[in-house]
Amino acid sequence: MRALVVDHSSPSGLRMDQVPDPQPAPNQALIQVTATSLNHGEIVSLLAAAPDGMVPGWDAAGIVVQAAADGSGPAAGTPVVTLAPEGAWAELRAVDTDLIGIVPDTADLGAASTIPVAGASALRGLHRLGPILGRRVLVTGATGGVGRYAIQLARLGGAHVIAATGDPAAHGARLRELGAAEVIADPAEVRSPVDGVLDLVGGRQLVDAYRNLSEGGTLVAVGHAAGQDEIFPYGALFGDQGRHDRSMVTFFLLSCANLAPDLSWLARQVAAGALDPNISWRGDWAGIAEAAEALRTRRLHGKAVLEVR
Incomplete structure (x- = not known):
């Protein structure tokens, strides 16, 4: 062949x-x-x-x-x-x-x-956040394949989606079409705490996104496009002042079990036009x-x- x-x-x-x-x-x-x-x-x-x-x-x-x-x-x-x-x-x-x-x-x-890497990573990453109906969810690296699927899926799940992209002027309109309620240039610009983060960038953006997690919130580290170290300043992991019980988890798609039904479901959504x-x-x-x-x-x-x- x-x-x-x-x-x-x-x-x-x-x-x-x-x-x-x-x-x-x-x-x-x-x-x-x-x-x-x-x-x-x-x-x-x-x-x-x-x-x-x-x-x-x-x-x-x-x-x-x-x-x-x-x-x-x-x-x-x-x-x-x-x-x-x-x-x-x-x-x-x-x-x-x-x-x-x-x-x-x-x-x-x-x-x-x-669908496989981009769609399934977005779907399983969002599942790790737990119920997102009515929650504020931040997606970093939102213009990539995983990010665009994540915005759509989070919106279908009832979340208020905040999309972070390096160039909101160029990509903001498209990301809003996909379901983002807000488009920002950097996680540091988040105006109020978020309940969940799907981080596709790593490095400083991951640190800034974690800083904006609400009590009980979760950050899922899916991607590492920045190629940078994650350096947390002293105090970043304190649990007082509304920061109790925040979590950060790593993610690897091929370690997720029972992916076949997810791939089939995503294929049906794409075929029906529910996902772009x-x-x-x-x-x-x-x-x-x-x-x-x-x-x-x-x-x-x-x-x-x-x-x-």
Whole structure:
């Protein structure tokens, strides 16, 4: 099969090559990939550290061509969306059935391919906050793929959503369309305490966001795009003056159990138009260098979709 493989001698760090077809384990289905979407983390961090010859890629949508031998998961011919730590940038991928969501028959598989990392991270991060109906929720790094899904999902959950983005003038109108009630440039600008934070940036923004948590509030550290240390000043962890019982938790999507139903639910919401996948770039997978560079330099906000042809 054809695949994009890591090649550090190439300017893009990738090359198109022929590689052996994957051999599914008994609990895995074999998927013919139709589309894959890119994530900032895999472009910035994964490619640099990956060995030559590896087939990268977390997110892919396609059709089951061989059902799992153990009887779990969807049947052959089912349109699906899939998540795995590698292997999405290929014509075929073998995926654990508990990381496969079913996509409606008439859905756009390119749109569905945006769901696994961005949509599921947003959904599970918000679940960790607990009930959000009527609560104030801050989303940092709001213009990225996870942030845009998080705004929509938090609004569907009944939250008052505050979106933090580095350029409110450029992105504020769009973030409000997605469901943000307020758009700010920095968590330090929050005017009154928030009940929950989905932090996608880390560094100083995480520290400032934690400072604005109300009593009993939770910050979920989902992303670390800033690449900075989190340094808390003396007193930041005091529990007096309305700061009692605040918590901060770490997050790793692939450690979350039972993701298949979440992926299926998100696919239905995207197919029905209840969630906007926010596709900012779409084209043939041969154009991955262009899309990856746009993501790396932060000229692309939202999701990039590669169609496997």
